[in-house]
Amino acid sequence: MRQRLIVILAALxxxxxxxxxxxxxxxRIGSKNFTEQEILGELVAQxxxxxxxxxxxxxxxxxxxxxxxxxxxxxELDCYVEYTGTGLLNILKREVIGNADxxxxxxxxxxxxxxxxxxLPPIGFNNTYAIAVRADDAQAHxxxxxxxxxxxxDELRGGFTAEFMERPxxxxxxxxKYDFTLGRTVDLDPGLMYDALADGQVDVICAFATDGxxxxxRLVVLEDDRAFFPPYDAAPVVRSESLAAHPRxxxxxxxxxxxxxxxxxxxxxxxxxxxxxxxAEVAREWIDSRLGPTVAPEDRNENAAGDERGVxxxxxERRGEVTRKVGEHLVLTFLGMVIAILIGVPLGIFIHRKAAxxxxxxxxxxxxxxxxxxxxxxxxxxxxxxLGTAPAVSALVLYALLPIVLNxxxxxxxxxxQVVEAANGLxxxxxxxxxxxxLPLAAPVIxxxxxxxxxxxxxxxxxxxxxxxGGLGDFIARGLARNDSRxxxxxxxxAAVMAVVLSLLIRLVERTVRRG
Amino acid sequence: MIRLDHLTKSFDGAKTYAVRDVSLEVGEGETxxxxxxxxxxxxxxxxxxxxxxxxxxxxxxxxxxxxFNVDVLELRRSIGYVFxxxxxxxxxxxxxxxxxxxxxxxxSPEKRRTRSTELLNLVGLDPQAFADRxxxxxxxxxxxxxxxxxxLAADPKYLLMDEPFGALDAVTRDQLQRELLxxxxxxxxTIVFVTHDLFEALRLADRIGVMNNGRLEQIGEPxxxxxxxxxPFVADLFEHARxxxxxxxxxx
Numbered sequence: 001m002r003q004r005l006i007v008i009l010a011a012l013x014x015x016x017x018x019x020x021x022x023x024x025x026x027x028r029i030g031s032k033n034f035t036e037q038e039i040l041g042e043l044v045a046q047x048x049x050x051x052x053x054x055x056x057x058x059x060x061x062x063x064x065x066x067x068x069x070x071x072x073x074x075x076e077l078d079c080y081v082e083y084t085g086t087g088l089l090n091i092l093k094r095e096v097i098g099n100a101d102x103x104x105x106x107x108x109x110x111x112x113x114x115x116x117x118x119x120l121p122p123i124g125f126n127n128t129y130a131i132a133v134r135a136d137d138a139q140a141h142x143x144x145x146x147x148x149x150x151x152x153x154d155e156l157r158g159g160f161t162a163e164f165m166e167r168p169x170x171x172x173x174x175x176x177k178y179d180f181t182l183g184r185t186v187d188l189d190p191g192l193m194y195d196a197l198a199d200g201q202v203d204v205i206c207a208f209a210t211d212g213x214x215x216x217x218r219l220v221v222l223e224d225d226r227a228f229f230p231p232y233d234a235a236p237v238v239r240s241e242s243l244a245a246h247p248r249x250x251x252x253x254x255x256x257x258x259x260x261x262x263x264x265x266x267x268x269x270x271x272x273x274x275x276x277x278x279x280a281e282v283a284r285e286w287i288d289s290r291l292g293p294t295v296a297p298e299d300r301n302e303n304a305a306g307d308e309r310g311v312x313x314x315x316x317e318r319r320g321e322v323t324r325k326v327g328e329h330l331v332l333t334f335l336g337m338v339i340a341i342l343i344g345v346p347l348g349i350f351i352h353r354k355a356a357x358x359x360x361x362x363x364x365x366x367x368x369x370x371x372x373x374x375x376x377x378x379x380x381x382x383x384x385x386x387l388g389t390a391p392a393v394s395a396l397v398l399y400a401l402l403p404i405v406l407n408x409x410x411x412x413x414x415x416x417x418q419v420v421e422a423a424n425g426l427x428x429x430x431x432x433x434x435x436x437x438x439l440p441l442a443a444p445v446i447x448x449x450x451x452x453x454x455x456x457x458x459x460x461x462x463x464x465x466x467x468x469x470g471g472l473g474d475f476i477a478r479g480l481a482r483n484d485s486r487x488x489x490x491x492x493x494x495a496a497v498m499a500v501v502l503s504l505l506i507r508l509v510e511r512t513v514r515r516g
Numbered sequence: 517m518i519r520l521d522h523l524t525k526s527f528d529g530a531k532t533y534a535v536r537d538v539s540l541e542v543g544e545g546e547t548x549x550x551x552x553x554x555x556x557x558x559x560x561x562x563x564x565x566x567x568x569x570x571x572x573x574x575x576x577x578x579x580x581x582x583x584f585n586v587d588v589l590e591l592r593r594s595i596g597y598v599f600x601x602x603x604x605x606x607x608x609x610x611x612x613x614x615x616x617x618x619x620x621x622x623x624s625p626e627k628r629r630t631r632s633t634e635l636l637n638l639v640g641l642d643p644q645a646f647a648d649r650x651x652x653x654x655x656x657x658x659x660x661x662x663x664x665x666x667x668l669a670a671d672p673k674y675l676l677m678d679e680p681f682g683a684l685d686a687v688t689r690d691q692l693q694r695e696l697l698x699x700x701x702x703x704x705x706t707i708v709f710v711t712h713d714l715f716e717a718l719r720l721a722d723r724i725g726v727m728n729n730g731r732l733e734q735i736g737e738p739x740x741x742x743x744x745x746x747x748p749f750v751a752d753l754f755e756h757a758r759x760x761x762x763x764x765x766x767x768x
Binding site: 416418419421422423424425426427428429432436437440441 | 588593616620666
């Protein structure tokens with residue numbers, strides 16, 4: 001029985017996870033969760049769509065280098081664009097190499113040997129970290145180089161991405177190399193960092209050298225006078241296996257080599273971040289300008305020319321995509337809840353009957369609840385070695401367990417003692433007592449727990465985007481990455497509505513159960 | 517016939533005894549009332565008969581068979597039980613409550629419904645009006661009538677009644693006592709009835725077993741206990757009741 005349940009659960013996950021279905025002519029392209037990565041992902045994807053017969057799948061907006069790399073290793077992705085500095089320091093865990101060519105050669109050799117992954121030729125630009133400050137401050141204090149900050153470092157507030165705070169070539173190394181520490185630092189989302197600096201919430205940020213917003217927000221980049229930041233040349237990284245299977249990929253992507261310089265990249269980022277155009281459109285324009293225009297390729301509903309339209313206009317224009325994301329979100333929520341109920345209710349019954357197991361089970365579900373959602377997703381992704389629905393649904397199940405288990409247990413405990421005694425006295429077996437008396441009486445409380453869990457699940461499911469499971473979180477993450485509140489609302493509003501509607505529906509069921 | 521043989525029950529590993537060395541017999545068709553103050557062991561004794569409690573020592577026989585040689589669920593389903601706090605299933609209608617034991621032993625829905633209609637009539641509840649009511653829409657007296665009907669549903673030979681009228685007001689209690697007497701005439705059940713009310717015991721009992729401190733002080737017909745109390749406790753019990761009765765006589 002238990003084995004059969006596990007098989008069913010596994011089948012459900014497999015069914016729900018399109019990434020599990022192996023299709024040999026499919027080529028999957030990933031990106032991390034910031035603008036430049038999506039543009040580069042689109043460039044690679046559209047070039048391959050034009051130049052090959054491959055069925056291209058996009059897995060954009062993944063939550064960091066580690067997830068992209070792991071996905072590449074286990075075949076969830078065939079290709080994404082990585083930076084030499086990241087590959088060297090984060091993935092290979094080597095020392096900083098200042099020379100760009102040597103860094104590229106080292107990283108390419110290391111990847112080939114250790115991971116059987118191939119670095120194609122660099123695209124041309126170097127998106128290294130850069131320390132940026134407000135232009136007004138720089139003028140007032142006469143700051144030109146990073147060293148100039150040392151004198152007032154105690155009074156400065158730094159706003160850095162989470163990755164920068166931890167990387168050896170990030171803040172820890174910077175502080176050591178320049179021999180100063182800032183008065184305060186806060187971890188910020190990459191999309192919010194520039195606003196925080198422009199608004200005066202922080203004084204120093206770790207900009208990306210190619211970021212389009214540097215000029216737009218009246219920021220200046222300070223010179224790295226002690227040559228701390230290593231080169232971050234961008235290049236496509238591809239599975240050797242995939243290259244062998246599809247030799248055309250190498251030829252087509254060779255056309256990218258050395259074609260985009262820092263300035264080109266900054267302009268493309270600017271077009272998306274500031275002019276609110278879609279990465280797909282910006283990528284298409286660039287390809288058209290090099291290879292000549294073709295018939296517009298598949299419209300990914302990303303072609304919203306940004307300007308100043310309201311969120312409602314945007315929603316109407318992208319209704320097809322919104323509907324699809326709502327559907328994905330419902331599927332995630334539904335799968336998570338069904339599995340959580342199948343596990344949680346029996347677990348609640350079990351701890352009601354076996355007092356010895358109660359403390360341990362409740363403590364487990366409570367501890368799970370305190371694990372930050374993103375950490376949980378990253379952990380489950382590592383555990384499964386899969387992107388997409390399976391780890392996302394597993395995370396949802398784990399979070400939904402506490403309210404379901406706790407309410408099942410509480411509901412059963414609150415069945416009046418004399419009713420339980422009557423059931424026993426009349427000769428009900430323990431299973432009959434459960435089915436005929438205890439569960440029906442506990443049902444309203446159990447359903448209330450399911451309702452709470454559902455609302456929770458709709459919310460947490462928005463984070464599934466970071467491991468490529470889709471849903472409304474895609475809009476929210478893209479909105480955050482591009483600092484576009486309309487996009488964020490496009491995800492957040494339907495998610496809120498979904499939570500309210502599902503809650504009301506379940507409350508109706510609850511009322512029906514509480515009959516009379 | 518129910519036979520208790522040196523029955524003993526301790527809840528705390530033989531430090532104290534709720535029931536000590538109780539031996540008695542209840543004959544076919546007889547009503548035995550176990551009488552005593554709360555905590556005297558009368559309910560514990562009753563609950564051991566259908567194995568809601570396991571005895572610490574001694575034997576219980578039903579028709580000569582040790583109850584521990586019978587499947588516990590079958591045993592309980594074959595004994596009608598009326599609970600002190602009524603214990604109706606709050607999510608089931610009156611009829612569904614009455615039909616529960618027939619349902620457990622696999623009667624068809626039609627047969628069950630016929631039976632519950634018959635029994636609701638028997639306990640004085642019009643099935644038309646009451647069959648589909650939930651317990652919370654019944655008065656206390658009506659609830660316990662349903663409780664009695666439920667106990668009778670599978671036509672058990674034995675009926676165990678644990679202070680069934682204790683929670684009811686005096687008028688309702690009087691009415692239900694009278695009806696129980698009528699039922700007994702009609703149904704010929706062997707009944708063990710637990711109460712702390714001497715007048716209830718006198719009214720309903722063929723024989724009374726007086727319990728005190730876990731022990732059976734005396735067992736016999738009401739007249740016997742009244743005229744020849746075996747212990748000072750039994751004598752005091754009746755003396756106390758006599759004075760109450762005289763008070764009523766003097767006032768009227």
